[in-house]
Amino acid sequence: xxxxxxxxxxxxxxxxxxxxxxxxxxxxxxxxxxxxxxxxxxxxxxxxxxxxxxxxxxxxxxxxxxxxxxxxxxxxxxxxxxxxxxxxxxxxxxxxxxxxxxxxxxxxxxxxxxxxxxxxxxxxxxxxxxxxxxxxxxxxxxxxxxxxxxxxxxxxxxxxxxxxxxxxxxxxxxxxxxxxxxxxxxxxxxxxxxxxxxxxxxxxxxxxxxxxxxxxxxxxxxxxxxxxxxxxxxxxxxxxxxxxxxxxxxxxxxxxxxxxxxxxxxxxxxxxxxxxxxxxxxxxxxxxxxxxxxxxxxxxxxxxxxxxxxxxxxxxxxxxxxxxxxxxxxxxxxxxxxxxxxxxxxxxxxxxxxxxxxxxxxxxxxxxxxxxxxxxxxxxxxxxxxxxxxxxxxxxxxxxxxxxxxxxxxxxxxxxxxxxxxxxxxxxxxxxxxxxxxxxxxxxxxxxxxxxxxxxxxxxxxxxxxxxxxxxxxxxxxxxxxxxxxxxxxxxxxxxxx
Numbered sequence: 001x002x003x004x005x006x007x008x009x010x011x012x013x014x015x016x017x018x019x020x021x022x023x024x025x026x027x028x029x030x031x032x033x034x035x036x037x038x039x040x041x042x043x044x045x046x047x048x049x050x051x052x053x054x055x056x057x058x059x060x061x062x063x064x065x066x067x068x069x070x071x072x073x074x075x076x077x078x079x080x081x082x083x084x085x086x087x088x089x090x091x092x093x094x095x096x097x098x099x100x101x102x103x104x105x106x107x108x109x110x111x112x113x114x115x116x117x118x119x120x121x122x123x124x125x126x127x128x129x130x131x132x133x134x135x136x137x138x139x140x141x142x143x144x145x146x147x148x149x150x151x152x153x154x155x156x157x158x159x160x161x162x163x164x165x166x167x168x169x170x171x172x173x174x175x176x177x178x179x180x181x182x183x184x185x186x187x188x189x190x191x192x193x194x195x196x197x198x199x200x201x202x203x204x205x206x207x208x209x210x211x212x213x214x215x216x217x218x219x220x221x222x223x224x225x226x227x228x229x230x231x232x233x234x235x236x237x238x239x240x241x242x243x244x245x246x247x248x249x250x251x252x253x254x255x256x257x258x259x260x261x262x263x264x265x266x267x268x269x270x271x272x273x274x275x276x277x278x279x280x281x282x283x284x285x286x287x288x289x290x291x292x293x294x295x296x297x298x299x300x301x302x303x304x305x306x307x308x309x310x311x312x313x314x315x316x317x318x319x320x321x322x323x324x325x326x327x328x329x330x331x332x333x334x335x336x337x338x339x340x341x342x343x344x345x346x347x348x349x350x351x352x353x354x355x356x357x358x359x360x361x362x363x364x365x366x367x368x369x370x371x372x373x374x375x376x377x378x379x380x381x382x383x384x385x386x387x388x389x390x391x392x393x394x395x396x397x398x399x400x401x402x403x404x405x406x407x408x409x410x411x412x413x414x415x416x417x418x419x420x421x422x423x424x425x426x427x428x429x430x431x432x433x434x435x436x437x438x439x440x441x442x443x444x445x446x447x448x449x450x451x452x453x454x455x456x457x458x459x460x461x462x463x464x465x466x467x468x469x470x471x472x473x474x475x476x477x478x479x480x481x482x483x484x485x486x487x488x489x490x491x492x493x494x495x496x497x498x
Contacts, residue, residue: 002426002427002428003390003424003427003428003429004429004430005388005390005403005428005429005430006388006430007385007386007387007405007432007433008385009385009432009436010383011437012436013383014381014382014383014384014409015335015336015337015381015384016337016382017336017380017381017382018333018382018408020063021065021168021340021342022332022336022341023062023064024120024123024291024342024343024344025064025067025343025344025346025347026067026069026072026291026343026344026345026346027068027069027346027347027348028069028073028074028075028346029074029078029095029106030071030073030100030312030313031098031311031312031313032314032348032349033346033349033350034106034309035105035106037055037347037348037354037356038059038114038347039051039052039106040356040358040359042359043359044359049110049113050105052356054362055362056114056117058354058362058364058368059347059348060119061368061372062353062372063119063372063375063376064118064119064347065120065121066121066123066341066343067111067115067118067120067123067343067347068124068170068343069111069122069125070108070124071173073098073174073179073180073181074097074098075125075129075172076129076130076131076181076182077096077127077129077130077181077182078127079127079135080107080108080126080127080139080142082104083104083106083108083110084107084158090104090105094306097181098310098312100306100310101307101308103308108142108164109158109160109164112143112160112164112166121168122168123210123291123341123343124139124166124168124170126169126170126171126172126196127172128173128175128196128212129172129175129182129183130181130182133195133196133198134199136171136196137200138151139151140166140169140204141203142155143155143163143164143165143166144163144203144204144207145203146163167206167208168208168341169200169207169208169209169210170210170212171193171196171197171212171237172189172193173212174212174215175189175193175212176189176212177215186224187228187232189212189229190231193211193229193233193237197211197236208239209237209238209239210237210238210239210240210241210291210341211229211230211239213225213229213240213269213288217244217261217265217268223268223269223271223272226240226242226273227272227276230272230273230286231276234280234286235280235282237286238286239286239287239288240269240286240287240288240289241289241290241291242265242289242291243291243292243345244261244262244265244290245293245294245295245296245345246262246295246324247295247298247299248297248321249299251396252453253392254394254395254396255324256320256323256327256423257327257394257396257400257423258327258328259328259330259331260397261397262293262328262331263334266290266335266338266339267335269288270288270338273285273288287338287340287341288335288338288340288341289339289340289342289343290332290341291341291342292343293345294325295315295321295324295325295328295351295367296313296315296351297315301313313350313351314349315351316355316365316456316457317366318453318455319448319450319456319465320453320454320487321366322367322370322448322489323448323487323489325367325371326421326448327404327421327423329370329371329374330404330405330406331406333378333406333419336381336382337382344371353367353368354368355457355459357459361459361462363462364457364462364466366455366456366465369448369465369466369467369489370419373419373446374419374491377408377491377493378417378419379413379417380409380412380415381409381410382408383407383409383416385406385418389401390424392423402422402426403420403422403423403424403428403430404420404421405419414495415495415496416434416440416496417491417494418490418492418493418494419489419490419492420484420490422485422486424486424487425486426486427483427484428483429481429483430482430484431479431480431481432479432481432482434480434494435478437478437494438478439477439496440476440478440480441494441495441496441497442472442492442494443493443494443495444469444492444493445491445492446468446469446470446491447467447488447489447490448465448467448468448488449468449485449487450465453487476497480494
């Protein structure tokens with residue numbers, strides 16, 4: 001059976017701009033993300049500084065706008081000064097967050113250099129757990145002040161004459177969570193975050209700040225936490241952070257429909273932020289930083305106490321995971337008017353699109369491909385996609401669309417990109433009404449599909465799941481028609497015909 005759907009794409013029905021920061025990522029000192037991930041001295045592909053070139057090339061394929069660093073839960077017990085100076089003089093510490101051994105061989109200088117080498121900016125998180133507002137000011141001074149002060153001169157002494165000019169900063173991480181080192185309630189965090197923000201912006205008025213919102217829509221304090229924190233910090237910050245991970249608990253449709261819950265979460269956070277805007281009589285609109293999101297099988301997480309670079313949180317993603325992931329990507333694009341930063345957590349090994357073997361190869365996981373395709377192609381302005389689609393009945397969320405999709409219009413390139421994810425077990429025919437663009441020419445059709453939804457990419461079979469490029473036979477028209485097989489991810493590109 002085949003279902004027919006008509007979708008309207010109007011170039012004047014713009015949601016918001018899709019900037020590079022929407023396609024960002026996250027690197028934490030956790031498991032093998034840093035050590036044996038991006039950094040492995042002695043590896044055959046390591047450069048002179050110990051960074052793996054094979055991993056770096058895969059990172060470049062993902063076109064990350066920004067990389068959030070160094071945490072995560074890790075940051076709430078981290079002293080940034082441990083990661084500067086001569087490598088052989090840096091202290092080895094216990095990392096309380098992940099019960100690991102931290103050698104501090106990578107710190108702010110090395111990481112800023114790495115981010116620059118892959119074309120990404122840094123989103124730096126300061127310690128608001130064991131840390132103080134003053135220390136947050138010091139790290140801004142170290143990173144961004146030209147020279148002539150204690151900390152800026154210390155950076156120069158450590159081999160970085162030019163400032164790093166980090167523009168994006170997080171005031172802590174998941175401070176609403178009882179698992180967090182030195183967890184605070186909303187009012188105490190709001191007060192501390194306000195004073196921290198003031199000092200940080202005194203040190204560099206040009207920076208942008210993200211304040212901690214809720215670590216999940218499932219938190220019992222959501223959305224009161226967000227409201228209270230913003231009532232303290234609204235005038236000082238630019239973004240409200242939110243985090244959410246999704247997992248397959250055994251109901252395939254519920255899992256594939258996770259995009260529906262993500263959208264509801266975003267809309268609730270937007271409503272909360274706008275309520276505070278009204279209370280403050282403010283002319284400023286606080287944007288959202290969805291700076292942790294992914295598929296994460298948290299029920300499988302087991303810590304390995306006091307190990308160096310332990311193998312933890314190393315989920316191996318299936319085709320089914322890639323389809324659910326595609327729906328989440330669509331949701332972020334469809335909320336581009338308010339979600340300006342989106343960080344896929346994390347970048348390597350730890351719930352990540354890239355997986356490495358110690359001393360060996362690096363491979364692309366299944367979720368690598370939807371992200372890479374979106375980051376490369378879905379730029380410009382997000383368009384509101386209208387139309388009635390096949391509806392499926394989810395136990396968790398009720399009626400949901402069987403066709404999560406997103407579209408962008410890049411006027412500079414004259415290209416329209418469309419993502420469609422068929423989460424149904426039926427073929428779907430889609431007709432795109434693009435008459436507002438005039439006639440369009442098909443440029444590209446890339447699909448991820450397969451008969452085995454449990455298929456994964458492994459070190460021995462790294463290409464089990466990968467995209468398939470199809471020849472575009474369609475004529476130049478204003479109503480192109482496409483076919484979507486069951487359980488499949490599709491990227492379509494069209495050029496406006498001259």
